[in-house]
Amino acid sequence: MKVVTYLINLDGSHDRLKCATQQLESVNWSFERFSAVDGRGKALTEFVNYDDQGAQQILGRSLMNSELGCYLSHYTCAEKFLNTEADYLVVLEDDMQIDPDFKAKLGDLLEYLDHHKELDWYLINIAAKKKKLSKDITQIEDMSLWHAFYFPIRGLGLIWSRRGAEAFIDAGRTMTMPVDIFFQTWLSKNGKGLGVWPALVRPAGLDSDILGTVASQGISRKEKEKRSFSYGFKKQKRMWRDRYYALKHLIAAK
Numbered sequence: 001m002k003v004v005t006y007l008i009n010l011d012g013s014h015d016r017l018k019c020a021t022q023q024l025e026s027v028n029w030s031f032e033r034f035s036a037v038d039g040r041g042k043a044l045t046e047f048v049n050y051d052d053q054g055a056q057q058i059l060g061r062s063l064m065n066s067e068l069g070c071y072l073s074h075y076t077c078a079e080k081f082l083n084t085e086a087d088y089l090v091v092l093e094d095d096m097q098i099d100p101d102f103k104a105k106l107g108d109l110l111e112y113l114d115h116h117k118e119l120d121w122y123l124i125n126i127a128a129k130k131k132k133l134s135k136d137i138t139q140i141e142d143m144s145l146w147h148a149f150y151f152p153i154r155g156l157g158l159i160w161s162r163r164g165a166e167a168f169i170d171a172g173r174t175m176t177m178p179v180d181i182f183f184q185t186w187l188s189k190n191g192k193g194l195g196v197w198p199a200l201v202r203p204a205g206l207d208s209d210i211l212g213t214v215a216s217q218g219i220s221r222k223e224k225e226k227r228s229f230s231y232g233f234k235k236q237k238r239m240w241r242d243r244y245y246a247l248k249h250l251i252a253a254k
Contacts (some may be wrong), residue, residue, distance in 0.1 A: 004033065006089065008091065089165060
């Protein structure tokens with residue numbers, strides 16, 4: 001079994017890189033820094049695979065250039081992984097916090113997955129904030145592995161299978177929503193997401209360097225959403241649709 005780990009870090013974010021590096025080195029977990037795609041300051045028209053009309057229909061607003069940079073960072077991580085011989089990819093964002101037993105638990109989880117290839121999964125969220133519409137698969141010491149039929153929104157820590165990364169490269173080529181929302185929508189529909197609880201990765205409580213403000217407008221993502229008349233309605237519609245798919249998978253799994 002071969003595992004690679006990419007730590008997404010924006011050029012110039014030295015303190016974040018130092019903090020994340022110290023944590024991972026303290027538990028002897030090897031990783032490679034992945035230079036984040038910096039979308040800040042770029043016009044939306046510069047993003048070749050961005051569909052603004054699709055974003056308006058789904059979200060009720062345009063995406064921020066920084067959101068597109070974040071999306072492309074995760075997308076490019078998957079592409080890079082597929083050019084290696086590794087079996088699994090761990091993706092971490094640099095504003096993370098891990099526990100001292102991170103290596104032991106993650107190692108046990110990967111060993112279990114490698115010995116149970118009958119599990120049909122694409123992506124595992126190891127930073128879930130909540131556990132909703134799920135079904136337990138197994139218990140690994142004090143941590144449960146579960147079918148995340150309603151895939152957790154937080155993308156701070158993820159594990160890809162090769163099949164999952166290949167599917168993401170295909171299904172996620174056109175960008176119409178932030179990458180964390182894409183993961184929730186995509187995986188709630190196909191039922192191929194997993195999660196762990198308690199989470200192995202937590203937020204460090206830092207403001208995002210990538211998802212800061214819209215440089216040309218000086219507003220945050222939340223403020224941009226508040227200014228959209230249809231955003232709230234479209235968000236509720238999307239969430240209920242995703243829950244509907246998740247509930248169907250949950251019922252079928254019982």
